[in-house]
Amino acid sequence: MFGMDVAVRLAERRTAGILRAIGKRAYFFRDIMRGLREPGTWIPETIRQMRTIGVESVPLACIVAAFLGGVTAFQTRYQLFPGVQLSVVGLIIRQSIVLELGPLLTALVLTGRVGARMTAEIGTMRVTEQIDALETLSFDPVAYLALPRLLAALLMLPVLTILANATAIFSAWAVLVTATDVRTDDFVAGLRLSFTEFQVVYSLIKAFFFGFAIAFVCAYEGYVTEAGAEGVGRSTAQAVVIASVSILVLDAVVAAVLAPFIQA
């Protein structure tokens, strides 16, 4: 009886902890939405964050996408057994990259590069009491720190995903025509096979959600950082892990909801 009581209390405590965590994040999201009322605070910073998150991440996103496309093309070609028309390679590469690998790997790479930096920046401002100073100066710290990053990530993740998809498909074509027996005609025929515009929209929807996950999780973890430099490191690591897992979960959710609509 006593053991049962302890188990129930433990479960209550755990459940309460989860609900508290959800509630805190909901409040944080509410504060971000409130920040929209002060465009003078977040618009200039948003442009700067778009450059940081978007423009400065282009080389990394393109390099990753180039290798991704090349390797996918090579492996796809040599996993086909004899008799399969070679245009299938183009189809598999397009579907793999546009629907899954392009947005997912771009988001995961940006989680490490952009999300960690975001958490570290905001966390450092928190532990050095710069955020308190902003509040003292009647600045809304959420509108100034979190909202621009969130908007920038929401806009730039789709942009980077477009570039990554294009780079990956181009590198796949280059690898196929130079290193395998697949011709440009086969590849292009496969690329066009069963293509619908919604497949691109699907990729951008995923990128949009991934951008939200990176910016929201990383900004929140930085915003609630405690206990000095060690706390900053812990928050950063935690932010990257939570953001990565969130991306994978969102990927599964989006696929489950929208996959029936992507078939031509």
Added chain:
Amino acid sequence: MKRRDNLLVGSLVLVATLILLGGTIWLARGGLKSGYAMYSRFPWGAGLKQGQPVLLAGVNVGFVDRVELIPDGTLVVTYKVQSQYRIPVGTTATVQANGIFGDQQIALTPIRASTQSLPEGDTIPVGIAAPGIPQLLSKGDSVAANALALSAGLRTTFVDSGGINEIRATIKEMSRLLTQVSAVTAQQNRQLTLTQASLRRTLSSVDSSKVDSTVTNLRAASANLEQLSREFKATNTQVQTLLDKVSTGNGTAGRLLNDPAVYEQLQVTMRRVDSLLIDIKANPRKYINLRIF
């Protein structure tokens, strides 16, 4: 710095937008110049999808742009055909398997050579589709059933009723016969060899100088015969000429042979001579007055 940020961000967004729109249009419509539309109405089009190739006489001329099932139960398929290609009048469209994994393609088959082409936006009539895998499997089943029946019949004929033993006996007989034929052939071969040797010996014993003189004599005789023949031919010609004259009634002999009046006069003369002779026999003194002294 702020202006530079704006420029960089704007450029990136612009480039991404151009890639997005250009890439999507290129994949979906084959570029901005997507060609012209043609249509077909198929009763069945399993696996038919947007983007699948459209072949005219085996050449890729476009792609499937849209597949729409209309309420009367037929599939209206819209093609995009490249502008440089025209579809000849009389062309029929069929849905064909592209490979063995369920991918499809549209085959446009010109029935006959035609310089006239269908206008843009026209409907291409549907042709007779090639048999699919179910039909082939059905055919295969019937072929297998026939093969089974044939096999059973062969078994009944050759195994159960002892036909195979008869075939074996026949083969044995054939083998024996072939052995005999082979022996006869060998014997004949030996005989031929002997005859050939004998002939060679005979030929080697012939004196070639005598043969030469004989041949020379034969040549002379042949020349004589030729001369004789020429003379005979000339004589024959003369006789022929004479006969021609006689037959045409020219000359004495001709008239004698051909003129009936001469014949009748001769007959009259003969009768008179005959009566004269009779009279002479009866009355010799009337004509013969013999006086001796």
